[in-house]
Amino acid sequence: MQLTTTFRTVATLPHTELTAAPPIPAGRMQARRWSPQRWSTVLTALSFATLLIHGYHPLAEDGGLYVAGVEWKLKPSLFPRFTEFVSEHLRFSAFAPLVATLTRFTHLPLLTVLLVLNLVSIALTLAAARALLRRVTENDHAQLAGVGMLAAMWTVPIAGTSLLLMDPYVTARSLSTPLSLWAVALALDDWKQKPRALLGCLIAITLAAAFHPLMAGYALGLILVLRGLRSQRKALVLGTLAVLTISAAAILQARAPAESAAVVLAAKSRYYWFLSQWHWYELFGLAGPLLVLAVLMWWNRPGLRERGSDLALACILYGCFAAGLTLVFGQESYHAHIIARLQPLRGFLIIYAVMFLLLGASVQQHLEQMAARSPALRPIRLVVPALLLVSAGAMFLSQRREFPASAHIELPWRMGESPNPWVRAFLWCRDNTPRGALFALDAHYITTPGEDAQTFRAIALRSAVPDFSKDGGEAAITPRLAGEWLAGFTAQLNLDRQTAPQLRAGLAPFGVDWLILRSSSPAVLECPYNDGALKVCRLQP
DSSP: OHHHHHHHHHHTSOOOOOTTSOOOOHHHHHHHSOOHHHHHHHHHHHHHHHHHHHOBOTTBHHHHHHHHHHHHHHOTTSOOSSTHHHHGGGTTOSHHHHHHHHHHHHTOOHHHHHHHHHHHHHHHHHHHHHHHHHTTOOOHHHHHHHHHHHHHTTTOBOTTSSOBSSOSSOOTHHHHHHHHHHHHHHHTSOTTTOHHHHHHHHHHHHHHHHHOHHHHHHHHHHHHHHHHHTSSOHHHHHHHHHHHHHHHHHHHHHHSOOOOHHHHHHHHTOGGGOGGGOOHHHHHHHHHHHHHHHHHHHHSHHHHHHHHHHHHHHHHHHHHHHHHHHHHHOOTTSSOOHHHHHOGGGGHHHHHHHHHHHHHHHHHHHHHHHHHHOGGGGGGGGHHHHHHHHHHHHHHHHHHHHSTTSOSBOOGGGGGGOSOHHHHHHHHHHHHSOTTOEEEOOTTGGGSTTTTTBOHHHHHOOEEOOOSSHHHHHHHHSGGGHHHHHHHHHHTTTGGGOOHHHHHHHHGGGTOOEEEEETTOOOOOEEEEEOSSEEEEESOO
């Protein structure tokens, strides 16, 4: 509703001339520009609208992995077994220490801090997006259309990379992405005339790297390509960058030691590392944004101006290079998967963001041009608000299908009232089992229909034997965990079909104390919790 109201207001405002049109007198232009206060109000409204449209699930998917890490930082006695699957990803990120510090300083519950941080990250991302568009066009309507497009498509999947444009939960990417967008925006400035823009760009990308070094590295790659395009010796600079990158990748691949069977299996379990495993529609997810940017360069070059055109071209070149690098060095048959492990295609996250921003702005500019030619066509300006509402509605329905058994917005103070049976079972484990207990669940519990990817450790605050999905991702990027992961998830395959003696024989060597099983499981065990869907059982008599 807030998004609708905002765009209805925009539609009634006086027409703003396109940047490609003849110059407007300074006084008149100033009267038509939006004030900072108005932009603050609009971006705040869009931030809340984004939350309402795309939902919030703080303990699901990767959100649960990061939350477990913060919980461990706050209380190191948690997760005494298989601790590496909680702590390993914290080594290179300031995210968990920051959130833990905020929680201690504010004396607020962790989940409340995360909700506030989620809203802040949304607002920062939209503000960074507007800062980028402000360097492309002075048209406030076009800027709003671009930012609105980004907000409407917030949780769209990034091709087949297993990433979303922005997540409906808080992770290190929630902070690295807006900082990366700010860095890209500042890279559009003339650093000779504005040396502070260079300093700001360096600060922004450094802060992004502090939260997520890999994603910041790929944003830096786009910035280098962009600055190369704006240099006087474009071919030399871009060629040098390409040769250096390919040479480094070739040396790393050639000198990498052969991987063990467990490491290879962990790598191959992440199918999205290898283009040969992608479906056709996932491949289209790589080509599509590059084609859209190419069309925008041809169709709306006056509206994008030099900066926007350079940015679009940089994204096209960078995307093609990342895809080529993955195709050459990301092969399943190689003796090592060091380049595949770096996931170069994650650079498409920034490319998607830029595509939606330039697309929304360009459509708005084109419609304003049409409306300016004929008063009868003025209602055509409502096309953009309608398009954004349809896109937002589609994304809302998509998110409801993604989390059908959970509340659309999982508020901290409503966690105990969750309709999700898995969450209720996990909460029972938190409140009724020893802190040092070790749990086993089905290896694929995280992808079970109706489970909604809710993570056990973050909710139950208990240790668990590694699962296939999330812990497999950790093992894939941290090879030394692969053997432990392989043994753990193998022992948890098909738990719901095993009898009590089979369960004891397979899980006792790990020191498992408790199990979470389907209520229909044939195992006869002592199960103090059974709600008809799931049961929590003691493994040992």
